[in-house]
Amino acid sequence: MATYLAQRILQSVGVLWAVTVITFGLLYLLPADPARLVAGRSAPQEVVQRVRHELGLDRPLPLRYLGYLGGLARGDLGRSYTQKTRVSELLASRLVPTLELTLAGILFELLIGIPAGIIAALRRGSWLDQLVMLLSFTGVAAPQFVLGLLLLYLLAYKLALFPLGGYGGLDYLVLPALALGLAGGGWYARIMRSSMLEVLSQDYVRTARAKGLAGQVVVYKHALRNALLPIVAMIGSDLGTFMGGVVVVESVFGWPGIGQLTWQAIQTVDIPTILGAVTFTAFFIVLANLLADLVYPLLDPRVQYR
Amino acid sequence: MKRWIVALALSLALFAQAQSPGGSLTVSFKDDISTLDPAIGYDWQNWSIIKAIFGGLMDYQPGTTKLVPHFAQSYSISKDGKSYTFKLRKGIKFQNGREMLASDVKYSLERMLNPKTQSPGAGFYGGITGVEAFSSGKAQEVSGIKVLEPYTVQILLDKPDASFLHKMALNFSFIVPKEAVEKAGADFGHNPVGAGAFKLKEWKLGQQVVLEKNPDYFIKGLPYLDSITFLVGQDPNVAYLKLQRGEVDILGDGIPPAKFVDVMKDPKLKSQVVVGNQLMTGYITLNTQIKPLDNPKVRQALNMAINKERIVRLINNRAVVAVQVLPPGMPGYDPAYKGYAYDPTKAKQLLKEAGFPNGFSTVLYANNTDPNPRIAQAIQQDLSQIGVKVELKTQAQSTVIQAGGTKGQAPMIWSGGMAWIDDYPDPSDFYWPILSCSSAAPGGWNWPWYCNPALDKKAEAADAMVQPGQEAARAKAYQALFAEVMKDAPWIPIFHEKRYLMHTARVGGSDAILVDPIHTPVNYAQLWVKK
Numbered sequence: 001m002a003t004y005l006a007q008r009i010l011q012s013v014g015v016l017w018a019v020t021v022i023t024f025g026l027l028y029l030l031p032a033d034p035a036r037l038v039a040g041r042s043a044p045q046e047v048v049q050r051v052r053h054e055l056g057l058d059r060p061l062p063l064r065y066l067g068y069l070g071g072l073a074r075g076d077l078g079r080s081y082t083q084k085t086r087v088s089e090l091l092a093s094r095l096v097p098t099l100e101l102t103l104a105g106i107l108f109e110l111l112i113g114i115p116a117g118i119i120a121a122l123r124r125g126s127w128l129d130q131l132v133m134l135l136s137f138t139g140v141a142a143p144q145f146v147l148g149l150l151l152l153y154l155l156a157y158k159l160a161l162f163p164l165g166g167y168g169g170l171d172y173l174v175l176p177a178l179a180l181g182l183a184g185g186g187w188y189a190r191i192m193r194s195s196m197l198e199v200l201s202q203d204y205v206r207t208a209r210a211k212g213l214a215g216q217v218v219v220y221k222h223a224l225r226n227a228l229l230p231i232v233a234m235i236g237s238d239l240g241t242f243m244g245g246v247v248v249v250e251s252v253f254g255w256p257g258i259g260q261l262t263w264q265a266i267q268t269v270d271i272p273t274i275l276g277a278v279t280f281t282a283f284f285i286v287l288a289n290l291l292a293d294l295v296y297p298l299l300d301p302r303v304q305y306r
Numbered sequence: 307m308k309r310w311i312v313a314l315a316l317s318l319a320l321f322a323q324a325q326s327p328g329g330s331l332t333v334s335f336k337d338d339i340s341t342l343d344p345a346i347g348y349d350w351q352n353w354s355i356i357k358a359i360f361g362g363l364m365d366y367q368p369g370t371t372k373l374v375p376h377f378a379q380s381y382s383i384s385k386d387g388k389s390y391t392f393k394l395r396k397g398i399k400f401q402n403g404r405e406m407l408a409s410d411v412k413y414s415l416e417r418m419l420n421p422k423t424q425s426p427g428a429g430f431y432g433g434i435t436g437v438e439a440f441s442s443g444k445a446q447e448v449s450g451i452k453v454l455e456p457y458t459v460q461i462l463l464d465k466p467d468a469s470f471l472h473k474m475a476l477n478f479s480f481i482v483p484k485e486a487v488e489k490a491g492a493d494f495g496h497n498p499v500g501a502g503a504f505k506l507k508e509w510k511l512g513q514q515v516v517l518e519k520n521p522d523y524f525i526k527g528l529p530y531l532d533s534i535t536f537l538v539g540q541d542p543n544v545a546y547l548k549l550q551r552g553e554v555d556i557l558g559d560g561i562p563p564a565k566f567v568d569v570m571k572d573p574k575l576k577s578q579v580v581v582g583n584q585l586m587t588g589y590i591t592l593n594t595q596i597k598p599l600d601n602p603k604v605r606q607a608l609n610m611a612i613n614k615e616r617i618v619r620l621i622n623n624r625a626v627v628a629v630q631v632l633p634p635g636m637p638g639y640d641p642a643y644k645g646y647a648y649d650p651t652k653a654k655q656l657l658k659e660a661g662f663p664n665g666f667s668t669v670l671y672a673n674n675t676d677p678n679p680r681i682a683q684a685i686q687q688d689l690s691q692i693g694v695k696v697e698l699k700t701q702a703q704s705t706v707i708q709a710g711g712t713k714g715q716a717p718m719i720w721s722g723g724m725a726w727i728d729d730y731p732d733p734s735d736f737y738w739p740i741l742s743c744s745s746a747a748p749g750g751w752n753w754p755w756y757c758n759p760a761l762d763k764k765a766e767a768a769d770a771m772v773q774p775g776q777e778a779a780r781a782k783a784y785q786a787l788f789a790e791v792m793k794d795a796p797w798i799p800i801f802h803e804k805r806y807l808m809h810t811a812r813v814g815g816s817d818a819i820l821v822d823p824i825h826t827p828v829n830y831a832q833l834w835v836k837k
Binding site: 079089097156269 | 429540
């Protein structure tokens with residue numbers, strides 16, 4: 001276990017390091033001159049040169065990268081080109097809303113996806129199964145932008161059940177989380193259905209039924225626990241992705257998450273903020289996957305730490 | 307006559323009642339407010355908020371482009387136009403309670419000019435004597451900024467500059483208290499302390515900024531509002547719904563394009579919209595250094611080949627067709643100038659004369675956000691009518707800017723999304739940064755790489771007309787200069803966009819204030835709430 005953990009952590013650090021190298025390289029290969037953008041459209045060459053020097057952009061790329069890594073090690077992500085604020089401060093202000101939306105979004109995905117998947121599996125081939133599959137497909141395929149606007153228009157504007165976007169208490173959280181849940185829940189329903197069908201056809205389920213156990217007990221006690229395993233992996237992956245920000249949902253609902261920050265930074269080629277946000281996101285994806293890998297063997301004794 | 311007097315009295319009474327102080331308004335924005343540091347903020351959204359918190363020696367009469375002294379009580383210009391002396395009003399207080407002095411003016415300008423501040427506005431002030439020595443680190447101070455007395459500051463220029471007073475009304479020259487700047491350090495942009503009509507009350511990163519009335523503001527009775535809230539991160543479509551419900555009073559990003567036609571058709575909604583001009587020109591640049599666009603006849607032919615009316619229709623008529631560089635409302639704009647009329651037959655004829663009877667192939671760069679790809683396609687179609695085959699490159703804005711500033715790279719650029727909007731309402735701002743020889747440099751905004759030394763001389767001569775009585779003559783000089791630019795045809799002017807401000811019925815303020823040419827979207831200090 002300890003060696004496994006050490007190995008996985010080492011791997012994770014390796015992945016994170018690779019992410020910083022690649023993003024750093026890509027950002028500075030961009031055909032856009034950050035010094036020029038900071039210096040403003042009316043700036044003469046000399047002013048641009050001075051800004052370039054102040055930003056440290058006149059140093060060779062490897063040196064700049066080492067400077068960045070050094071800062072990262074000290075927890076210093078530099079200052080935003082456009083806002084001049086510490087990137088760490090910008091990220092921190094987005095952390096809690098992002099976490100809230102991530103958890104609530106996953107909760108809705110589970111609430112929608114798991115019952116739908118179970119029902120579809122138990123009534124395989126029926127009209128109910130087909131309806132669930134159709135709806136799940138619609139949820140997955142619908143553009144989140146349209147879905148979000150629709151929810152806002154109907155539930156917030158017309159019926160006034162929820163606030164019209166923005167950030168605040170739980171009532172602000174429901175609609176964006178629901179938008180995420182409706183989209184992702186479709187995937188969960190599909191995975192849950194096929195996983196459930198597979199488990200229900202296993203020998204041990206047949207044995208349980210042969211022992212004379214009631215259908216309900218077989219389904220919820222024996223089959224469900226095993227059928228949930230692939231869902232754990234999905235939660236792990238969603239945890240990472242959502243923590244990286246869900247740009248569309250955040251934009252529609254005016255949710256101050258990390259995705260909005262990243263998107264705005266990309267628009268303005270605010271390199272320190274983009275770098276910080278990407279590193280932050282990569283950290284959560286790696287962490288979530290690590291957690292999922294660690295939890296998995298606890299749920300399924302057949303899987304071992306190796 | 308009597309009726310007239312009654313009407314006047316009545317409207318005055320209404321006026322007095324309407325402008326009663328108090329209340330608060332909410333403005334929505336899609337993008338975050340990046341910084342409120344006047345030396346650094348350089349986009350329209352931040353500018354007006356900065357103008358609400360800070361101020362400069364000069365300002366504009368609300369709703370107009372007429373310069374008036376602001377923190378300055380008065381100013382005088384030397385005969386040779388190279389020395390400006392400003393007398394500060396006494397008793398102006400910063401929001402930390404300290405009185406503003408002439409030394410604060412010197413400090414603020416030097417701070418902005420210090421390369422460490424990385425001000426995008428430093429380039430505007432390169433004409434002040436001693437700036438070069440200061441910003442290159444050879445001098446400790448700018449020798450041309452002199453504190454003569456506690457309330458008197460003198461600024462010396464290397465050569466006369468008729469737009470200098472505008473630059474003293476520009477955000478970058480706004481006056482900041484040294485002690486507050488030093489206390490906040492690089493975070494001053496989030497902890498602004500000025501002497502303007504409002505002060506910062508609350509800033510929730512990524513959510514909202516709240517300003518409250520500055521009770522010590524030097525103009526008595528202003529501002530009318532107790533507070534003003536800026537909601538950020540608001541999708542324009544959702545903000546529009548919020549406006550309907552009264553949760554938002556002003557759409558900071560304008561009317562969402564998808565709703566525009568509906569709004570303008572509905573009499574009630576339309577009554578909440580104010581239309582105004584914008585000092586902007588959208589244009590296609592024709593690179594004068596790339597064959598065959600280096601031939602003026604070719605550039606003139608292209609000027610005749612574009613159906614500008616159709617392009618204006620593509621954006622729901624939210625603009626007027628442009629035939630010249632300067633926009634309406636700018637001194638030097640020539641209402642009588644006709645430019646190149648749309649005439650594909652004549653364009654073909656000109657191309658033939660230039661030696662291209664079968665046209666040629668070229669490349670057009672454009673920003674990839676709507677409606678610009680659609681406009682680029684319309685341009686492509688128009689040019690194909692005269693045999694010019696255009697390859698479209700629609701790319702991210704920063705990439706297009708980079709291509710434009712790289713010598714010999716972009717034959718043509720559609721400026722949409724990056725069109726020239728004035729920094730200050732003076733024609734020189736449409737010449738020096740975008741059409742002069744010095745701006746035809748790598749990384750510059752002179753994307754046609756146009757250089758006509760004779761016109762540089764004329765612009766310099768016009769800028770030397772600094773005395774108050776010379777304004778009309780100077781405007782004439784610029785009018786003639788831009789007519790010559792159009793003879794060389796480095797641009798195809800396409801349109802001047804209009805501004806549409808949508809607000810709730812309770813927002814008070816004359817139309818001129820609501821589409822104030824200096825403030826985008828509005829002049830916050832002049833707004834009030836109808837009761």
